[in-house]
Amino acid sequence: xxxxxxxxxxxxxxxxxxxxxxxxxxxxxxxxxxxxxxxxxxxxxxxxxxxxxxxxxxxxxxxxxxxxxxxxxxxxxxxxxxxxxxxxxxxxxxxxxxxxxxxxxxxxxxxxxxxxxxxxxxxxxxxxxxxxxxxxxxxxxxxxxxxxxxxxxxxxxxxxxxxxxxxxxxxxxxxxxxxxxxxxxxxxxxxxxxxxxxxxxxxxxxxxxxxxxxxxxxxxxxxxxxxxxxxxxxxxxxxxxxxxxxxxxxxxxxxxxxxxxxxxxxxxxxxxxxxxxxxxxxxxxxxxxxxxxxxxxxxxxxx
Ligand SMILES: O=C(O)CCC(=O)C(=O)O
Ligand SMILES: [Fe+2]
Numbered sequence: 001x002x003x004x005x006x007x008x009x010x011x012x013x014x015x016x017x018x019x020x021x022x023x024x025x026x027x028x029x030x031x032x033x034x035x036x037x038x039x040x041x042x043x044x045x046x047x048x049x050x051x052x053x054x055x056x057x058x059x060x061x062x063x064x065x066x067x068x069x070x071x072x073x074x075x076x077x078x079x080x081x082x083x084x085x086x087x088x089x090x091x092x093x094x095x096x097x098x099x100x101x102x103x104x105x106x107x108x109x110x111x112x113x114x115x116x117x118x119x120x121x122x123x124x125x126x127x128x129x130x131x132x133x134x135x136x137x138x139x140x141x142x143x144x145x146x147x148x149x150x151x152x153x154x155x156x157x158x159x160x161x162x163x164x165x166x167x168x169x170x171x172x173x174x175x176x177x178x179x180x181x182x183x184x185x186x187x188x189x190x191x192x193x194x195x196x197x198x199x200x201x202x203x204x205x206x207x208x209x210x211x212x213x214x215x216x217x218x219x220x221x222x223x224x225x226x227x228x229x230x231x232x233x234x235x236x237x238x239x240x241x242x243x244x245x246x247x248x249x250x251x252x253x254x255x256x257x258x259x260x261x262x263x264x265x266x267x268x269x270x271x272x273x274x275x276x277x278x279x280x281x282x283x284x285x286x287x288x289x290x291x292x293x294x295x296x297x298x299x300x301x302x303x
Contacts, residue, residue: 059265069213091170123166142168165302180245184270208270217281
């Protein structure tokens, strides 16, 4: 039986700004920066709401992003979220699925130990498969993202009961699909875990990171509302027929609508409400992960 209660394991504001400007530029709470301009203070700014999003344009060169997306789309081992009705395709398994009961509101799975055992076995295999596949396209973008985090602070894969989590989920949204507004927070899935307790402290929090490999011709924007709704508020806002997301019609205008370019890496606070606009004309392929940041500055990533 696995016990998850132990172990854890220079800038400017200006109007002449363009996305391709090197160094760093901030406009309307969105910071665009080259990889070598990223600092741990940017992570803090995202956690504390001074920044809505941090965009690293062309983190993966456009041609590489396209070839990696094409290679990844050939992997037959895809799955859908076991605990969501929406048929969202992905390669790799999320911790959320392993610990949360299908269709529940963040209740821990009763088949917990077995599901977790499978999750950890799958994690190692899938990380290997995805890395191999990406290298076939000439690059391993997720490894580069974790190298970037390591260059700015203490960043490691999240471990649970001394076993490494899976990180670097491939998400494929097909024509007509969207991700409804939701919040992602480790503590809601595993509230008693020591890492969850660390993330609940003042100055700690959770970011989402996505590397966009392929974008549809229309739609697929990342949409962010800079506010957090309680579980009860989210239940009240829930879209008809959805077991996770809010009804857009009941929400105010979002604070940011970002259309990623292929190759961009974007970080934002996953604890605020966010979603993805309906995809039209082609698949949207991304590599998705979370970063839990503790009050003393440890960054632990998983998917
Ligand atoms: O794909 C995106 O732009 C964001 C997906 C998302 O909900 C997340 O990363 O938490
Ligand atoms: Fe999310």
